[in-house]
Amino acid sequence: MGLDWAKYVCPILLPISFLYDSILYWLTLARYYTRHLHGTHEERVLKVQEQVRRWQVEGRGRKMCTARPSWMSISQQKLGYKDTMYRVKIDLGDVLEIDKEKMIVRVEPAVTIGFLNRLLVANGYTLPVVPELDILTIGGLVMGGGLESTSHKYGLFQYICSEFEIVAADGEVMIANHDTNSDLYYALPVSYGTLGFLTSVSIRIIPYKPYMKLTYRPAYSIDETISLLDRETHKATSNDSVEGIVYNVNQSVIMTGQYVEEEEVEKDKINRMGLWFKPWFYKYVEKFLEKGETIEYVPTLHFHQRHNKGTFWLTPMWLPWAHNIIARFLFGWILPVNPQLLNWLKETFVGGEFEDNFNLQDFIIPMKHVKEGILLSAEITDVWPLWMVPTRLYQPQGPKSLMPRGGDTMYVDLGVYGLSHLKTFKGRDATLRLFEKFALEHDGFQALYAETLMTNEEFETMYTGDLYYSVRKRIPNCEKAFPRLFDKISREGRQGKKIL
Known part of the structure; x- marks a missing residue:
């Protein structure tokens, strides 16, 4: 049956994961404060341009992709196409500017959402949409899509982005926003790097409020669940956050939240749920099925990271013992397991496939x-x-x-x-x-x-591609340089069988 990962591998991986994440965070922070000492953004983009121009000579018919290792993706499959394509190294992991007048932060694509949000909070700001897992990169959220519990209000992650910069297939830099190259601006999100190499993103920021007033409302039938979710999503008072966790067909908890200032907080109702020994969020929320409707005030950063320790509810697959109270006190501070390291181990030693169930x-x-x-x-x-x-x-x-x-x-x-x-x-x-x-x-x-196992016809029905294909035709060399989206995200594409 193979190696028992939960028993033998993950307990060893846990401290390694903690060290890896900690070192990476502090190196990124040091890089931010010394960013003027290791070259400019323009110099780093020039290196990408030079590689694209070399591809024009050395490519030998291969299409291009980034050199980022497959295991660093959140996809559950090994990205086999990288083995046969022309790989371009993109060393772009800096926060470039926080513009407090325009309320914009400009970042390079390898910056993680966890680091960026902490940096913004330290400066009194946050993002309108903060996806819950810290390891997600800004480039991944743009090129692959992202959402979270404020998306009923702000939409997908790309909708809070005001400008993109890419290196196109001819090696030239292109700027895309609502007024300049607007077709590219709207076609680029969820294109998975098939229109060009993303080199920077400008994102809207909002003032940071220190607490989320969170209301837990249990539902005891599927009809009540849907009715409650629909009502709170469209509520005239405009909830900042709406989210539901469904525990079985007849039981769920719908959570709504509003960002509030310190003086609006009822101190006896504060829940610092991000502390290392606290229950994992989904486990904690389940208790409100018995407790009934409840209001709490959660520190905003703790709220943003609420699904981190449990990796939603996947951590028990790897560490089935880790939620009991003793384990949380002893080891909760080194959670979560970094899924990228887990992917690396699976790809390296067991072929990267997950269980059939x-x-x-x-x-x-x-x-x-x-x-x-x-x-x-x-x-x-x-x-x-x-x-x-x-x-x-x-x-x-x-x-x-x-x-x-x-x-x-x-x-x-x-x-x-x-x-x-x-x-x-x-x-x-x-x-x-x-x-x-x-x-x-x-x-x-x-x-x-x-x-995805969809056919090309099914995919084109689901994701209408008229704008996408017109941009591919308009940008010089794009169709020659990059695979179509379907050929990259389908199973055959990810296994490297459809990239020509």
């Missing part, structure tokens, strides 16, 4: 179809909990061609993460196909970081 998928479907989505997941996986986050997929200032098939309506990200123990489980591939079919038939989308 492992599910790691996000499907974004219209609010009106969420009940059917929950029931489908229960029937074919029986994986619990499920994550629910409402999000807007369309921005009125964007091209009409980007309007979702379901229209300008509220969508919900339904996250299915974990091992299925159903005796009737059909296997990972057959289950994925059922999810994909459901998303296609209900005007939904599949998050592309995960595996």
Whole structure:
């Protein structure tokens, strides 16, 4: 049956992961404060341009991709296409500027969301959308997509980005915003590096408030769950955060939050949930099924990182003993396990494949179809909990061609993460196909970081590509230099079988 990772590997990996993350954080911080000593952004971009121009001579028909190792991706598959493509090294990991007048932060793509948010908070700011896992990079959130519990208000991560800079296939730098190269500005997000190499991103920032007033509301039927989620998402008082955790078909907790100042906080209701010995967020939230509706005040940084220690609810797969109170006191301070290191070990020693009953998928479907989505997941996986986050997929200032098939309506990200123990489980591939079919038939989308088995025709139905393909044609050498999106994210593409 292979090596018992939970028993032998992960306990050893845990302290290594902590050291790796700590060293990387402090090196990034030191690099930020000494950024003027190790070259300018323009000099680093020039090195990317030089490599692209060398490809024009040395490429021998190969298409380009970044040299970032496969194991550093959050995808659950090894990115085999990197073995056959022309790899371009992109050493761009600096925060370039915090412009307090324009309320913009400009960063290079390898900066992680965890580091950037801490840096902004230290300066009195934060981002409108802060995805929950610290290791996610800004480049990944732009090129692969990202959302979180404020996305019902601000939309996807790319919607808080005001400008992109790329190195195009001809080696030239292109700036894209709402007024300049606007077609590229709207086509670049979720293009997975198939339009050019991202070299900087300008992101809107907002004033930091120190606490989130968080209300937990339990629901005891699936209809109550959907009704409560819909009501709180569209509430006239404008919640800053809306999120749901579904524990079974009939039980869930819907959480809503508003950012507040220090003087608005009821001190006896403060919960510093980010402390190392505190219960993992999903475990803690489950208690409100018995406790009933409750209000707490959570330090904002703790709120942003609420899913970190439990990696949502995947950490028990690797460390099944780690949530008991003694383990939390002794080892909670070195959590979470870095998934990238886990990927490296899997790729290096066991081929990078997960168990056949492992599910790691996000499907974004219209609010009106969420009940059917929950029931489908229960029937074919029986994986619990499920994550629910409402999000807007369309921005009125964007091209009409980007309007979702379901229209300008509220969508919900339904996250299915974990091992299925159903005796009737059909296997990972057959289950994925059922999810994909459901998303296609209900005007939904599949998050592309995960595996996809869709045909090219199905993919083009789900992700209408008119704008994307027109940009590929307009940018010189783009079609020659980079694979199509489908050829890069499909299973055959990720295995390196479709990259020509």
